Amino acid sequence: MAGRENLDPAHVARYDGKMDSAAEAEVALLARFGLGRDSTVIEFGPGTGQFTIAVSPQCARVVAVDISPPMLKHLSGKLGAHGLQNVELVQGGFLSYTHHGEPVDFVYSRLALHHLPDFWKAIALLRVRAMLRPGGIFRLWDVIYDFALGEAANHIEAWCATGGDGVEGEWGRAELEEHVRDEHSTFTWLIEPMLAHANFEIIDVTRSADGFQSAYLLRAI
Numbered sequence: 363m364a365g366r367e368n369l370d371p372a373h374v375a376r377y378d379g380k381m382d383s384a385a386e387a388e389v390a391l392l393a394r395f396g397l398g399r400d401s402t403v404i405e406f407g408p409g410t411g412q413f414t415i416a417v418s419p420q421c422a423r424v425v426a427v428d429i430s431p432p433m434l435k436h437l438s439g440k441l442g443a444h445g446l447q448n449v450e451l452v453q454g455g456f457l458s459y460t461h462h463g464e465p466v467d468f469v470y471s472r473l474a475l476h477h478l479p480d481f482w483k484a485i486a487l488l489r490v491r492a493m494l495r496p497g498g499i500f501r502l503w504d505v506i507y508d509f510a511l512g513e514a515a516n517h518i519e520a521w522c523a524t525g526g527d528g529v530e531g532e533w534g535r536a537e538l539e540e541h542v543r544d545e546h547s548t549f550t551w552l553i554e555p556m557l558a559h560a561n562f563e564i565i566d567v568t569r570s571a572d573g574f575q576s577a578y579l580l581r582a583i
């Protein structure tokens with residue numbers, strides 16, 4: 363369940379031109395919650411590694427877990443070019459990565475959990491919780507729908523209408539339609555109970571104005 367485009371080397375090659383992952387701000391946020399030289403970070407779905415590359419110099423170790431071989435190959439090249447040596451690349455996913463050793467301080471995941479259907483999201487969240495020490499921080503940012511069921515058609519159409527004709531530059535309409543049709547973004551009012559069931563406390567949530575993205579800052583209870 364990697365998502366079709368994430369297995370496409372052409373998409374991987376153009377991803378950094380399409381997406382600014384706000385990596386520096388994300389690292390600064392985690393630093394305010396204790397990220398430092400001794401911290402270990404597990405990242406699920408690093409993709410081309412904008413966050414991975416930003417966080418690596420600020421912590422002891424990053425374990426970057428991605429299901430897509432082309433993404434990992436691309437990220438491996440970028441890590442080499444940056445001379446970063448504390449990042450371990452793992453081909454695997456939320457449901458298959460097994461963490462060995464001490465529970466970690468931070469788990470990070472941006473725009474990846476929506477590749478799992480809801481049953482598997484809940485299992486994945488429980489697995490993430492087990493990798494964190496009590497009090498550890500999970501930053502979860504994803505495409506999550508923040509509107510009522512009865513408003514879905516209008517919101518989805520408005521979102522798809524923001525896409526352009528092609529896929530080379532910004533996100534195309536066809537890519538947004540594919541996201542809704544073939545991927546598994548859920549509602550905020552479904553994922554938040556899942557987070558509670560997995561023993562996460564919501565410290566903070568930032569929602570995009572269009573109701574399509576939520577970024578949770580979560581503490582492991």
Ligand SMILES: C[S@@+](CC[C@H](N)C(=O)[O-])C[C@H]1O[C@@H](n2cnc3c(N)ncnc32)[C@H](O)[C@@H]1O
Nearest residue numbers: 364368407408409429430455456472473474477
């Ligand atoms: C849209 S990219 C996001 C990349 C980056 N985190 C960002 O925010 O720009 C989604 C990434 O999640 C990965 N992915 C998909 N399913 C996954 C899974 N089950 N476990 C881990 N990673 C997964 C994809 O291969 C891809 O690299």
